[in-house]
Structures are given as structure tokens and as C-alpha cells.
Amino acid sequence: MHKFLFIGFIILMFSALLLMQIGCTQEVENKTLSQEEMVALGKYIVSTSGCDDCHTPKIFTETGFVFDTTRLLAGFPEEQVLPPLDVNMIGPDKWIATEKHLSGWVGPWGISYASNLTPDNATGIGAVSEEMFIKTLREGRLKGVGRPLLPPMPWQVYGMKNDQDLKAIYAYLQSLKPIKNEVPQPVLPDKMGEFFANK
Numbered sequence: 001m002h003k004f005l006f007i008g009f010i011i012l013m014f015s016a017l018l019l020m021q022i023g024c025t026q027e028v029e030n031k032t033l034s035q036e037e038m039v040a041l042g043k044y045i046v047s048t049s050g051c052d053d054c055h056t057p058k059i060f061t062e063t064g065f066v067f068d069t070t071r072l073l074a075g076f077p078e079e080q081v082l083p084p085l086d087v088n089m090i091g092p093d094k095w096i097a098t099e100k101h102l103s104g105w106v107g108p109w110g111i112s113y114a115s116n117l118t119p120d121n122a123t124g125i126g127a128v129s130e131e132m133f134i135k136t137l138r139e140g141r142l143k144g145v146g147r148p149l150l151p152p153m154p155w156q157v158y159g160m161k162n163d164q165d166l167k168a169i170y171a172y173l174q175s176l177k178p179i180k181n182e183v184p185q186p187v188l189p190d191k192m193g194e195f196f197a198n199k
């Protein structure tokens, strides 16, 4: 009998702990964060979601590359010229190519360039509202309302983040130093031959 009482007590304790845990988690999710906390959360999400891999230019070292922190998230550098490429090697059953900053991509979709995510009004996302930004990642459209986003931008994955996370990403990006960097327009697949022939 004592044994059953003891087991009953243990189960009760565990249930209480579990309930407390659930209570805490909900509290964190529902807590309204200050602007500063939103920026910090956004920085954490961006730094751990691979955004820099494509959107931040690189500096080359003997062992590989590091992010150019003076141009954080400024996108494909406007002065960068794509090296020559045989477009016959590109295709669904062939190759996809990228250049040294991992921000210019050539694939069956044409040539795409990682956007400038800094708050520069003319060349970045300074003029994009929070609502448009969330729409961009949820619906995969440029500035939320424009043409469909090209690969390899993984918007389908990031669009699954909750509202607070997307708002935090936006708050962080808007807190960055604005960098004037005019990322080139994408090139359609049927224009790729011409593009590289002129190289």
C-alpha cells in the first residue's frame, strides 16, 4: 500500500512540474518584448539561420572565408563581376553554380543575386514595412508584393517561423547600418547565354 502511495506521489510531482513548465513556456511566448529585446532576438535568429551565408559578402583567408562584417547583409556586392561560365553545364540534371561570395547563383531559373537586407532606402529594404517583410517570407514575393522570389532563397523554410520571430528579424535588419549596394537584377534563363557570351 505504501509503495502505491509513493508511486502516486511521484506521478503527482511530475505532473505538477510538467504543468509549471508548460506555464513558463507560454509566458515566454506571450511576453511582449521591448524594441531592444526584439532586435536582440532578431540578431540571434538571423545569425543562427544562415542568412549571412548568402546575404553577407565574404573576406578570403588561407583556410576559407569569413563574413565581411563591414558589409553585414548588404547582398551581392555591386562591384563583383561573375566569372565566365559555360551555360551548357547548367540544368536540372547538370550543375548549379555560385560565385565566391555565395550570393550570385546560376541555375535552371537563371541568375539570381542575394538582396541587400540593410535599411538603405534606395538599394536595401529601408522602405519595406514590417507587414511587407513578413509577406515576403510567407508568400515568397519580392518586397511582399512583387515577382516570385527565385532560388536559392529558402523563403518556404523561414516563412514557417512565428509572427514574433519574423517581426524580430525585421527589427534587427532595420537596426543595421544602411549600406548603399545596388544588387543587379536577375537574368532570365534564356538570356544567360548572351550574358556569359559578353564576358
Ligand code: HEC
Pocket: 045, 046, 049, 050, 051, 052, 053, 054, 055, 103, 105, 112, 113, 114, 115, 117, 124, 125, 136, 137, 141, 142, 143, 144, 148, 149, 150, 151, 152, 153, 154, 158, 169, 186
Ligand atoms: C541559400 C542562399 C540564401 C539564404 C541562406 C538566405 N537568402 Fe534571402 N535571398 C537569397 C537570394 C538569391 C535572394 C534574391 C531572390 C530573387 O531575386 O528573387 C534573396 C532574397 C531575400 C529577400 C527579398 C528581399 C526583397 O527586396 O524583397 C529577403 C527579405 C531575404 N532574402 C531574407 C533572408 C533572410 C532573413 C534569411 C535568413 C533567415 C535569408 N534571406 C537567407 C538567398 C538566400
